[in-house]
Amino acid sequence: MPLVMTSHSGVVVPATAPSTSSAVIGQRPAMLSMPSLVGDPQIGAMASCLLVRHASSAVLGLVLAGVGGRIRRRRALRSTTSRRVTSADVADHPPLQIEDAPEDLSEQRVLAGKELDGKPWPSPKNDRLLKAARGEKVDRAPKWMMRQAGRYLPEYQALLKTSDFFTVCKTPSLAAEITLQPYRRYNTLDALIIFSDILVIPVAMGMPCGMEPAVGPKFEFAIETPADLAKLNLKPDVDATLSYVFDAIFFTRQRVENEVPVIGFCGAPWTLMGYMVEGGAVRSFDRAKKWLYLYPEESRKLLSALRDIIVEYLVGQYDSGAPLLTVFDTNCGEVPPSVYEEFCVADLKYIAAEIKRRRPHALMSVFPKDGEIATFNDSDYDVVGCSWTTSPARARRDCPDKTLQGNLDPYLLYADPAVIRERAKRMVREFGVDKYICNLGHGMLPTHPTDGPQAFHEGVNAVLRDDAPAPAGGDVEAGGPPAPSVVASFTAPLTFHLEDGATVSVPFAAEGARGLQRSLTEFIAMFKKKMAAEKPQRWENFEYAWAQDGLKLELFCNPNAFATIFDVKMFLTVRCRDQIKVTSDVPLSTLQGDLESYVA
Secondary structure (H helix, E strand, O other): OOOEEEOOOOOEEEOOOOOOOOOEEOOOOOOOOOOOOOOOOOHHHHHHHHOOEEOOOOOEEEEOOOOOOOOOOOOOOOOOOOOOOOOOOOOOOOOOOOOOOOOOHHHHHHHHHHHHOOOOOOOOOOOHHHHHHOOOOOOEOOEOOOOOOOOOOHHHHHHHOOOOHHHHHOOHHHHHHHHHHHHHHOOOOOOEEOOOOOOHHHHHOOOOEEEEOOOEEEEOOOOOOHHHHHHOOOOOOHHHHHHHHHHHHHHHHHHOOOOOOEEEEEEOHHHHHHHHHHOEOOOOOHHHHHHHHHOHHHHHHHHHHHHHHHHHHHHHHHHOOOOEEEEEEOOHHHOOHHHHHHHHHHHHHHHHHHHHHHOOOOEEEEEEOOOOHHHHOOOOOOEEEOOOOOOHHHHHHHOOOOEEEEEEOHHHHHOOHHHHHHHHHHHHHHHOOOOEEEEEOOOOOOOOOOHHHHHHHHHHHOOEOOOOOOOOOOOEOOOOOEOOEEOOOOOEEEEEEOOOOOEEEEEEOHHHHHHHHHHHHHHHHHHHHHHHOOOOOOOOOEEEEEEEOOEEEEEEEOHHHOOOHHHOEEEEEEEEOOEEEEEEEEEHHHHHHHHHHHHO
16 A cells, blocks of 8 residues: 555655656645555555554555744654564654644744844844854854765755755655754754755756755756856846745744754855856866856856855844844855955845844854855954864964864864764863854765764863863864974074975074974874875864064964875965965975974
């Protein structure tokens, strides 16, 4: 007998099996579909994770009845079948708790937004994240995780067995369920982030998109030449095309009963343009970068159109109940800083300024992944995120006026829980609790174990403001050992032989030279372990800092970029007060020789 479902009108309709082809967003989604019960060897496991409820003595059904008035009918979806669950295909997970969305959800949302009449949304019971975003003092660092809702959770995977990715995004009851799943597992989370996708904006512009297995999102066409811009609607009706996201935010806020804030988000113009030009997910954005240089005026036209859509989209999210809005520029580091400044920065700053003008109580966050965050210290963003490639000390120095967010290496979550806890504690101390939101340096990965985030939360919770209100001293790498910071009197200049044959002499001290030698010895020992390792893994960056009377010398190396110890180069920076005087690569062997000559 096929699985059936009851519509809002009460009519029982068959639920067809999901298609094996990739679903396409850009068309009205079908209702939630489930596989047939007939001949399915995994139905026991499927039934246990999705409920099934007796619609009659002869029919199993998922009842999605309409609810009037308040949005408060919840049920845990548990199996009513007596068949024993033996399939290992569905991992153990909490039961799904899909709650019916009322037929008039959109009307309720619009009315609630109007009733605000310019006032902020009522503060959530746990407002730690919002306080930190405003720069207010909190008892401990608030925390959430990029991509915390979704792919690594068994309960998410179970739900996706019954539907497809974009249909879930467009179904408020399902998007809310997935948004809530990490909060049930990790109940000290300080925020939810709505389950959606950055590519819903290009879809609203007329680019249908499907999710292909083992590939990712793929558009029906790419923006290959400027002529393809004619295929796009550069001024779509945001309320008409993206209201399902607004409904999902409003419904999620109702379901969580305003316990914690719901974060809204979007992709930045440059990141969205990258996907649109490439036609979907790719390993590198070569075609998109060529577009910037080949068609600069058309690039600005597309970026400006995306900017204006984003403003409307984020205002709509705020009006639906998201007090903090995040702009993710995942592709920031794909272009040189000067190109990013030329094409992207002004639009990003405009987004924050315009939203603040229209919604003064909205809090804004930007994540320029692998970019120069100092660019945003004078912007209207309240929060600036940094990836794991930036040390906490450098982030504080580059963006002193903002609340910072980040930046644990996501790969650390594969480590032993005890290691994760200690690294998380160290990271909080290095950033300091004040003006800090604890997060990862990028998103959760599909293969992450669920105990990794738990250890992350436990580590963060263990550091209270009284323990570390301000950043720990010295330049440090997130999750890595503290970089030595030496202050001593000058004795003689240390001459560095740079890669291009030039030399630079820096006033230095014997204590600093010996400290640097010790640090390099430890780095070389670690690198030898890297070369001897049987399995590839990510190794911690090396950072060294020495400062005296306004002069600062810094050395940085990413060991993962080099195959052998003979290839290793250090990146040298010499600063005088706030000005960078020298930047250059220095071969490790040359640096060792320079130090030996100095100490001798």
